[in-house]
Amino acid sequence: MKKYLWRTPSMANHGRSLKEVMKCTTIDDVFSIVQKVGDGTFGSVHLATRKDSTKVVAIKSMKKKLVKISDAARLREVHSLLHLSEHENIVNIFDLYIDQPFCLHIVMEFLECNLFQLINSRRGKPFSYNTVRDIMSQIFQGIGHIHANGFFHRDMKPENILVSPVENSDAYKVKIADFGLAREIHSSPPYTEYVSTRWYRAPELLLRDSCYSCPVDIYAAGCMAFEVATLQPIFPGMDDVDQLYKICEILGSPDEESQNMGFGGGGTWKQAEKLTRELGIILPRLAPLNLRELFSSPWNGAFASMLTELLQWNPDVRPNARKCLELDFFSAEEVKVEKPTEVKTKQVGKVSEAQVSIPTYSFQNIFTKVTLPYVADKTGTRSSKLYQKFHKGITGFKRTFQKSNKQKKGTKTPQPISTPVDRPPSPFFPVLPQIRPSTPLNLKLRNYMLSSAEYNATNKSMPMFMETSQSAGLSQLNDKENRQIRRKSTDASSLKHFTSGARKSVPSYSDVETISPTTLNDKSATLRSSKFSGLSNGSSRSTAQTYSVLLDSADWEQTSLWEKSSLKGNSDAQVTKRSLKSFKGEEADEKGENDSKPDLGLRKSSILSSNILEHDFPDFGVTSLADTLGVPGLPTRSDSHVTSQTIS
């Protein structure tokens, strides 16, 4: 069947409406598809060339078919693209095409990779101070333009920032892409509460405030600034609860008492109390870490101050994009550094008694154990290589694999480290093994786990994170299925409330609920009691200690092996697998019930809440479960959770 296309007139003049679409020829007549360069929740992106010229473009083909042509105008992405004027830090759109079964194609300028791929390609080698500044400045200029045009993006994350190296320089051209969630500032709230990717989700979104606006983009930019400088995410939460906990650990809790216990935290935010009460959760009371103390020079100056400004709990006090560009970080004179400055962090001294232990926040640790057999390019310049290869007519790029100089004769060639399962290998850069993020939480959890083992050995009950007996916490807001799961778990359990301000006996949490494993009559109880039976008697302490030592060693291969063997013979292996599948939303997918991929994070959060074990010990629980199935047990970046792309 011959497919016809409709296309808009040139997008050079923005502000046109889709009524002007024109019927034209088939897409194959216009473009030659070279290869796939990206795959997101809503669209797959291909590198292509126009047949009538050598022009290189990227074509994003939306996965969901339109029912009728006019539906295209209702898509957020199209709506915002049609209304945004051109800007050098916003990806430029050339044309929109709709073919006959009403599939929408967005033809746009092609950039070599996204910021996440660029960060990965650094293989642990930090960008220079000036490069970080340049990248962030372009991001803020782009955000400023979006906001000035009356929109906010709502899904700022490294994957949605496109980057191309500038020829003959170590600078990058940076452009914001993916307006699939963009919303008009002056549209009336309430807005969808569940938007944006978790790691970059602002506190107001995490706490389900339905009246949010541009500051969500500023907060996300703050998270990205940290990531560009340190090459690792600042808050890699495994679910929404874990996300909030990680934020509290670094920014301190948003109440006055906690903020007064340290310096340079995320400030106070009165609204948090109301929102948490409505959600039925209690935030842990943690003192802030002083971001300035985390970094070494020159990062501990204007850069750390900028982070403190951007990552504020209260959205109303976060600076707008224009003010961000006026911050010292951008206005200071160029920092002359011969070599890229490593973002080294040092151990922070005790801030207050409220913090049981303040961990060493060392970025160095996570890089030392990883062998990296891939090389990107001997010269380090990628742009020219890409275009050279491209123009020679090579349609696919093979990753180069080089023998290490240090390799001894006769030893085996190191094998490439497998790439993360949720991310296709980048065609341009080597994809590095997913490096286990290291935040203070890991260490805290270790301490918590050990102390909990000790605690449980005497009390024979498990602490439950953050939920009150009256509420189902964050999970309560989720879909019917999750409410059922929650009810099952709550009904079956006898919840007993006890408060313990003594964080030394049950570390990390101020208000803790206990739930007896013996009274839980569901799968999660079986799972949990079998999994943690070890922790409540003497022998299991050594298991926890072994695990702790392994984690300390940062030898993830050994740790993973140990985790696997510790699960061996577990009669609940099937339940475990099912549990993981359901938290990944796979069961629903298999049944075709999860078409629009709604609320995976909440689903996960909810199921984790009902299973409790992963909540209490994310490292212990989730990593083991995931490794059993052969998938990385890390919080994944792939969960961009949105309910709908159409304008409601």
Ligand SMILES: Nc1ncnc2c1ncn2[C@@H]1O[C@H](COP(=O)(O)OP(=O)(O)OP(=O)(O)O)[C@@H](O)[C@H]1O
């Ligand atoms: N213009 C472009 N040039 C090069 N690569 C691109 C371009 N646009 C998108 N990509 C690549 O494709 C990936 C997916 O694109 P995009 O984020 O627009 O899709 P999506 O379905 O909206 O994703 P998400 O799951 O974040 O909603 C990006 O992360 C990027 O790597």
